[in-house]
Amino acid sequence: MTARKAARDEIRVLAPTAILGYGFPDASFEAGVARRPHVIAVDAGSTDPGPYYLGAGRSFTDRNAVRRDLERILAAAHRLRVPVVVGSAGGAGAEPHLSWLCRITEEIVREQGTAPRVAAIPADVDKATVIEALRNGRIRPVPHGPDLTERDVLASTHLVGQMGAEPIVAALRDGADVVLAGRAYDPAVFAALPLLHGFDPGPALHMSKILECAAIATSPGSGGDCMLGTLRADHFVVEPLSPGRRCTPTSVAAHTLYEKSDPVRLPGPGGCLLLDDCVFEPESDRAVRVSGSRHVEEPYTVKLEGARLRGHRTVSIAGARDPFFLRELDGIVKAVRERTADNFPGVPAGSYELLVRVYGADGCMGPLEPTPAPVGHEVGIVIEAVAADQALADTLCAFARSTMLHLGYPGRVSTAGNLAFPYSPSDFHAGEVYEWSVYHLMEVDDPGALFPVHSSTWPRETADPQGVS
Template sequence: MKKEVCVLAVAGMLGSSFDEKSYQYALEKHPDMIGCDSGTCDSGPFYLGEGKPRMNRKAAKRDLELMIREGVARKIPVIVGSAGTAGADPNVDWMIDIVKEIAAEDKLHFKLAEIKTELTKEQLKGYLAKGRIRPLDGWENLNDKKIDEISRCVSVIGAEPMIEALNQGADVIIAGRATDTSIYSAVPIREGLDNAFAWHAGKVLECGTLASVFEKYHGSMMAWVREDSMSIEPAHPEMAVSPVSVVSHTLYENSDPFHLVEPGRVLDIKDAVYEAENDRRVKVTGSTMEKTPYTVKIEGAKFEGYRRVAVAGVRDPLVLKQMDSWLEEVEKAARAKIQKGMQLGKDDYRFRYLVYGNPKDANTETVGVIFDILAKTPQDADGVISNVWHTALHVPIHDWEGAQSQTAFPFSPPSLMTMENGKTYSFCLNHVIQIDDPLETCRIKYYDL
């Protein structure tokens, strides 16, 4: 058991182009691991449903190359979690391909561990039949029908699969969906420090230098984990953390301000004490941890249809003063045209509008409107949105006689689509599975590069 383990987070998101000078400062302090999160739900369900990465490949390769080159040279393990934004199998494959490319180009030799965490519908139905799946707050119980609607599902693993890979001699680990904190707690736990401070440190490290007082240089936050405390400090000497900035990030993205749930553990921070060790560094004591039945969260996405949007600006004072009724008339008239011309009823597509600005404010000169369409096919989506924006342009308004054009479009054509021809997904799983073995929802494969 080591008395102290030094953990380095190079950034809050791999591919965000962390500051290289800060990274070099960090390496001079001899960290015991180099880590980075690569995933998030913040960007919505598309990246999980489609198995696509959010980050640019060149940017991700740049960050990975800096991490791997130094990690291999200094014999420091490199761990990346939630690969390729969503951590699904295609996202992991995408990042593994980049790592292999780096090894070949830089003539680096190391053992690479690939940890995949995607679950099949058959696996989910098996857990459901055994009564092992339960919903988190605000979600409904799962059933076979809902499972059949899922496009893709991942389990959110804890630290144990990464520890297993380290025990098998892995120098670089690319993991599928994982809790952000587990990336940074794995090495301290392996060194005998499976305590509250390993997980508390991971929680503050997960977004890199976002926990700083002011993020002057992006990337490279460090923590020192001990049996009775942990300390945290940005690597760059011109940056600092404070008790307030560390507390602030400890509370970040938590439903409960005092209890942080991790696989098999609950971190209790209600009695945590945050003290400035100097003008750049904070020490934390008083955190406690309780072991609990081992559960992993599961995230799922299902396909909803094809999206098209049109962005319009409105500054006609006659429209602004009757904005609500005008929008209702746009929808009513557009739906009538769509029914007549395309033979599509209300249940064949979704229609909504979003208003930006306050038309009731006398000082408002311009209001933005987004018309949002979701249809079953790309062709239907194109047809519906064309009907909608053209109707918005010319639908009659009260207090005016004759023709008029009351919307301005910043693009031609006015309709836009999101990635992959507008494919749209929704989150459909926010549940946990109780498991007996922390490794049972993942698959580990090794490559000698």
């Protein structure tokens, strides 16, 4: 039974891994394939690694790892005669990321000797379109975010919209065997086939929310293992494919709250999942049945994501364990900042950043840390300089590092140096630094207008051998 002729009473969705390139056990995957899913779907990206990958047009997943995952997925889908859907291609889902994944896919289908119909769906949004929407009052910030300006839009090196399920549904309706989508709402890739076949979007999207991270919703959880979702008219069932894992009502309910600020209201493109009547109950000792999920339509918004170049970064890593150094640490950091500013009077204070993170005190939470004083016998120190160019970042980081290394402080005994460096050289070029320039919601009239579907039979006559790193 092919996916495009799937029975209306049940659709099975196989989620091999949390992100394409994170890997999955062959045994678990084959167990999932044996259940004859109607679609194999996988998310390939996230904003979790920060704005660098979108801004730089690079993938945060390794090419060889992505290729290995996709080889197995495409081969299994060809055997089953079911479609493959991949969302947020290349991690951030902009044009260079989608092109990168398209090239990998092209290599694989050539080697496997297949000829699938492939739909590529770019997610790049034209800056003029965004500026027009901004002028028309159709863009608003995400909660607690800043207002958007035209300058923010123009400064973005790449600007994408997070597509909903509609463009993917259109590609599947048109007969695509493989859908490669740019930046996409995570559940969209799993919900597209059920929505195509008329399933209730409430349970369809809720199941997809669970499947987006594969076996993370299990006990013990893992992003590198497989999950199967079975959707029926008024409920769904999720279960891991590895015998060493099990879904429990608690593990599945907990993952429902993953990355959400409201436990019963989960907004997404074009609507909101309402879970106040949701029930989680065991289907077996390893599977969970979920019912009561509802979806209400709302004005359709697309989340925009853009990144701009902030500067260049140099980092130095060191450790310290002198108890007098630890006691005086706040004063030492303050003195290093002041000495650096004093030594470079020609560099405007606002043109660079000098950051000192102290792991063992407040390295993770910074000013939000409720107990910022070091409590152990040693600390890890990360000195970071961000400036307009790499040379200036190198200079500032080196000066701050050497100043901290030799700075005098009350109780100091040794003059050989205050810091222990695990590496030589002690300073590292971290390269370009990007920051979010656009992270806003844009109202749209047509959910698919920004995301054209380009379909053709692969392999094509020519393939571009280049790709992002």
